[in-house]
Amino acid sequence: MMQLGDLAFGAASIGNLYREVPDDQARTVVERAWDAGIRYFDTAPHYGFGLSEKRLGAALAELDAAQTAIISTKVGRRLAPRPDADLSAVRQAFVSPEPYESVFDYSYDAVMRSYEGSLKRLRRDRIDILYAHDIGSFAHGDAHPALFREFLDGGYRAMRELRDSGAVRAIGLGVNETAVCIEMLNAGDIDIIMLAGRYTLLEQDPLDDLLPRCTARGVQLVIAGPYNSGILAKGVRHGGAIPNFNYEPAFPEIVERVGSIEDICARHGVQLAAAALQFPLAHPQVASVVPGMGSAAQVDQAIALMAQPIPAALWAELRQADLIREDAPVPA
Template identity: 65%
Template structure:
């Protein structure tokens, strides 16, 4: 059973909400930046950014305990409690990490990528008890009676290296059972993975019944290898995809002419810069903004329910919604395919 059938809660009739992939909307809000990702953000800026997302019609908000070590969940929960008292927003968070005290930490410096005032740090725990504890703590920080979607965070060899097999076994033997119980009881509507690689998704789908996957990158203007095995498997299992990182860490937003070019969380290698430059040339010939093409391309695939670009300010929220509405002529997509800049078997967006 997959997303369309599973994303339905089993609470009392007056609290029942049927959650379908379409309800996520094409554009979601990723809450890592309001957890002070890489740099500190004042509380009022974080609040204004969440408010802007709501005002521009975004109704799906994703967060995690890891983002600012609880700071992102606290800020998101506080703002949504005020602007969405009826809890109409769809909120996802993640399990697989618990927050442990670090009383001697230097809170002014980046820790695990976040500049957070919280005197804790995250540590991996995919056990049954760890997942249940994480879910309860997230509910408190988010100020919500229930959480709509629960993802297992950062499984896979890319993250865990030589500990990958041990962590995967811990999840399949314990954490997954906890997530399944939460879904089956109606405490959450849907469960899945929040990861950066497709291989772990295929592995877990061989053992688990998931509803959706939050995948960072891996199906973008620069990468379509997911068409070979991963996306067909998701279609066969009725698993929908929320695509994080549609700009591949920034280079599909800035273009190849920008200064500090990043791809996949690292400086962009020359071959990627050259490929982006070639895509940019086609964009310029057709009058298409590169970031508009990057946002719209993944959504043409039937399994992609929503994209979550990195947005740090109200202005970036406004820009993302505008880019999603930019009309892009069919000839643009055909030229990219003809020039082998995207795969010829990739579904193409329809003229909007």
């Protein structure tokens, strides 16, 4: 299995996610992550329409001339020219100077072109992990069956060829749902899944189906979105606005559950965000977690949260209160 390190760097923020990030700040945050020992960096053409890959590639070209870092990027969203785009506006969640927007395309040719474009932007001789980006009903609704067939016949075939030739080390999915992961495991051979938000301190349903299948097949998981869109980072007891859950305003039952978890953490002198960040890593199939890191301060915070001691009594109390599942592995 690939050794990714417990903590990974997600490069969506340096693609100007929701707001502009100056070039020097983007460089600084990558440098801080590198200096902190992080060696797995994840990006995608969609993040800033190539901007994230360009910035990550420029920084690592100096920091990692030997190309020892593990890099993952994604395919399935090709960059379409938009010469008339308003580059100062938020487009598909990014404020980017790149005159493109991303268009879903899971065809063979699109995946091959996407891979070649990523290599150039990243300034790498190879890409370690290639994920199919946002395939599934969560992103595509009723269009999913046709797109999934297009992917199996085209894009997945391209990914297999790239892996079989040694151009990439591992292939998989980068998604927000478990259903398409199971569908893919039934249909073909993948090595790794980046799963956003579905195996967290709030959600452990993958213990029923996905995680046992991954264990049986030797498929690694990378957990993105360990804070469930922010609510597990900030909590609900601070008196301010309630953070989002799963990209939307949190339902009252979610707010109540987070509050109960937060209260138990407080009784044990543990930050809610520390418990949220460390929890997924206890499962043996989880290779890494990817929290948001948009600044050097957030890198430092993630390192500190990962190192925060958590007493066994906290996990025991969460189990006793039925706030995490009895069969969920917990950190030692």
